[in-house]
Amino acid sequence: MLISRNLKWSVIFFYTWKSLSYYFTLAVTVFLLHDYFSVWKLHIPFTAISALSTALAIFLGFKTSNAYERWWEARQIWGNLVNYSRAWARQVITMIIPENTTQTQSVKELQYRLIYRHIAFVHALRVYLRKKHYYNKQWQEEIYEEPNQYSDALAFLSPEEYKLFTNKQNPPNYLIELQGEDLRLGYDQGWLSDYRFAKLDETLVEFNNIQGKSERIKNTPFLRQYSFFSRVFVFIHASLLPFVFVEELRWASIPISVIISFVFLALDLIGERSEDPFENRFEDVPLTALSLTIETNLKEQWGDPQFPSKKHATNGIVL
Template sequence: MISYNPKSWLALIFHLTKSDTISILWRELVFIFIFTMGLALAEDFFFPKAVVLEKLFSIYSILGFVISLLLAFRTNTAYDRWWEGRKKWGELVNDSRNLAVKLTSLDLSLEDNHFFGRHIGNFTLCIKEHLREGTNYALLDITSEERAFLESLDHIPSGIVELMYRRLNELKKAGVISEEDLLRLDRNLNGFLDCVGACERIKNTPIPYSYSMFFKKFIFSYVITLPFAFVVNFGYWSAIIATFIFYVFVSIEILAEEIEDPFGNDDNDLPTDEMAQRIQGIVHTILDKR
């Protein structure tokens, strides 16, 4: 995720990144500009009184209003997915911190504190990779026995939570913690699983195919035929106008596509790498005090 100062207007306007839609669409923008200029030349020399084209402008004004409503809905839907993902990772930060604080109040051994500190951090690293291309065991702080157990499972994040539940049950049987203590810790561990479940729902449930295809076809049909409605009224200036409208409409769709899956490595995705490291630091700071 790109960090920036929202108050630096000029710097933001003239700053380009690889995710900027101009760098993505520049070929299409050049094509629309040349295409519209060619239509303007053809209209000027061969169809100077094209009455049909003059009537198209009012039709495209109405279609522009309709497509603006669809774009607003599309953007809001994509942003809701991005924001829900951010809220779930915020809940994960809170559950991790709360679990670590509750564990320190139990006066566990250094070995037990280290065990829980490792696996709370492992869970955050695991869920980050699980939502991308799968778990990278090289990132996890696990023993060979723990790795063998996790490799036997289909869902690694659940396996890490299971390891923590097993240790808690062992401590309960040994009389180190009470049933009340276990219930208090259970709430935060359940929060871990709720978080990964919600993030999986966001990742694995894209915008319905038929809706996505219709919207893309509608935008494409609108912007590719837009120059026909402009050349009569604006002449050669229509090349600039049509190119700008194409840039705005298609850019909104591209940005919506990028943020509707917020767990990847795109510039506008959530900074899950930084948040996972932050959780690790918080947990170790709390548990290492004991």
């Protein structure tokens, strides 16, 4: 997630140089044909392009707004995961109660599994949503992708659980199943009453809901017709601009048309880069930072001082 107010121009150029090259080449070509070659004197009135510019601005504004809504919903979903994770640890610690002192150690072991397996679930859900198990840096470490591996959950699972976990089609969902089985074990042992068992199971259901909502955003792309036609319309608009300005501005039409085209291109890219918030890109929801926050909070609630290293911003980016 970008937290810096300023973007580096090298990053912007990385994503726009092909389009800008086309805009510049076209503007220069139109200027040369208009002023130095009598074979072509084509000129488009400004009123013709103004209608297209207005329609395109409305279209791109709609696309950007809806793309941001998807991004913000994803952030809210993971904000709920932070909240329910804290509640889960508190419920596990306070609601699973031994019937006598001889059962204290067994209850502690059960509580430990439930809390630390949930940390594994959070890390597994992050990896499952991103589905990119590699790391890539380009342009002097200005383009980032976070390394994501299911091995991040290894420290929080038993070797047997981890082996089964990595062979599942949906590893996070498998961990929730194990959580439910352990809750049933606590209920059978008499450490949970009917009411307390139901409340803990409700929290597990919320984790299912959070995963399901995240998968819905991940697996349901923003309407492809918006993405396709926005690119087409931006291309058509940029292609017509040099013909509008060349008659009155002459050589100045080159920078003017490139700048205006860049504005519409930037609006289109903002929507395109925001519409899928779980793609392991530097504009996405900071799943790694949120996962480490949850891990830190739950370890603190359990009394474990071995906190993970805090994720600091690098070049204004938190992953």
